[in-house]
Amino acid sequence: MAGLELRNIRKSFGSTDVLKGLSLEIADGEFLSLVGESGCGKSTLLRIISGLEAPDSGEVLIAGEVVNTASPKDRNISMVFQDYALYPHMSVAQNIAMPLIMARLPLHARLPLVNLVSPRARSIKPVIASEVEAVARQLRIEHLLNRRPAELSGGQRQRVALGRALVRHPKLFLMDEPLSNLDAKLRVEVRKEITELHQSTGYTFVYVTHDQTEAMTMSHRVALLQKGELLQLATPSTLYADPNSVSVARFIGSPEINILPVSVGAEDLRVGTVVHPGLAFNLSSCVQIGLRPEAARLVGSQDVSTDFKLAYNRHLSEDLGHEVLLHGTLAGVQDTPFRLRVSQAIGQRAVLDTQEELFVGFDCSDLLYFDAQGERLRDARFSMAMREAAQ
């Protein structure tokens, strides 16, 4: 059964169409990331799933039920916000207990003073307190329960926000860029914790981020959004190795993929100064190719083992220790930057250090072919090779 299903969701604010008929399905227990640049509609989509915003048309189904008209609290979801959104004047314990108090106590028993005498409130409160404690222990914040949010560090606040979301055992766990306010080191740490949390709880997670690294490392599948449309929904490795369009290829991967203009003849392919002949090439509409910075390699001046070999004009090199990142251009395509990752491991570094003139070599099977609209062209032979490479 699908944990969450979206059918043809549309939403516009004034004259701007934020979401243009978006459909997707998330399996129960899946971790799905919604990725895209700011303004692509990913946060709006999350707000529609949560019920904080209503779609103009389309249906939202949680666990098989249409919940379009249900208010956020009736959807049994939890949400973690970018700025944590903790209740500032309540203690950590009260913050975590709040969803349970709201769900289990009737309105009159929640009123101040009444909650001191209401038998129901008095019988439920110890239960809630013990559940809060269990969640706090799970997140290792039990020593902070009596503090106020203002007295906590960013990472601690993040844990409290997670605790408040966890405590009600939601059907759906929504996260809106929860790591963007943390520093780099803490981000990696919390990223790991969230992944572990997902594995230990088995809840369905929908995770919004603009950071492709978070999306790639944490999710089962990634939905890439652009201008209110779903570009591609696939596993991280498929998105990386087998993107549907130039936009996807550009967004996923760091450093960015190289996109080069090419010209295609009847049976040949020209990249820069080099023409590769003898191709039974049926991709006549191809005008650009994509090449990952690590898919190409440095070759010796006498080396002729690759389909293409082009002189490389290096502008800048960044030494990261385990690899060197080169910025430059290829002979014949001076206008387009070409990035190259030279890895320590495969002995490429020796070539870089010793050779004065650099040559870059790659094969037809390393390339991704795109038409003028940026759509991917799949040649049967090459896409087979790609798929094998991905696995």
Add this chain to the structure above:
Amino acid sequence: MSDIALSQPQPGFLGFLVSLKPRSLADAIGTCLLFLGAWLVLFPFVWMLSASLKPANEVYDSEFSFWPETFMGGVNYYGVLFEQPYLTFLANSFIVCIGILIVQLITAVPVAYALAKLKFKGKSILFGFVVASLTIPINVTSIPIYLGLVEFGLLDTYFSLMFPFFVSVFAIFLFRQFFRDYPDSIIDAARVDGFSEIEIILRLILPAAVPALAAFSVFSVVAHWNDLYWPLIVVQSQNKMTAALSMLQYQSDFDNDYGRTFASATVVTLPMVIIFLFARRLFIRSITMTGVKG
């Protein structure tokens, strides 16, 4: 040496005098202007105190002296405190001020929340009306309200004293400005957690808005404690008189007992002066918070 004395405040009156020592010519001129301003503000009070100690004929004397020739202070103050139901007047003022304040808060807080945080059609127009209403003086609405109260036979009641002030546009404006700064994500989190809108106001917004509530409360209580205009219109009997109105009892077309009137004014002002001394900071904040004086 003098620099040290200036930079380190000394205790007591001596320290106060040292702090007055001008540091430059501009400083000296500024201090003089401030003294002048303070004198302009304080002199009426000094005059009020002085007059409250005098017999009526001496109040009119062309020569002003603070201390009266014939001391009538005892008689004037005794008359004010014991020959009229002074405590009733105080109680009336208290009931009216607190009643107005409570209803103002009950009406203004939800309206301000809706205008600050909810999305609905016509919101900006509605807020435009609120701002526009700030410009309407009470004198414009008082005649229709008075006629309405007459129609329902409600003159000379607490209700009639409070009714025109139940909805404070100033409060709506002030609270709306204050609520607007409350983070939206916390409100969203509360909605996901199951808060109703009313509970969001009660549990989240109000605890954060205590400074604004306190500032407005001080402002409102002072304004209605000192109000003379409306009580003068609707009060007909002595047992509904507010403290401010009670001052006018000693005036008639034939004889004005100014000594006693000013003794009354002193006694009526006193509670507000005491409140002001305790809540000075709140009072200042209520005026500076929006830059609008109600």
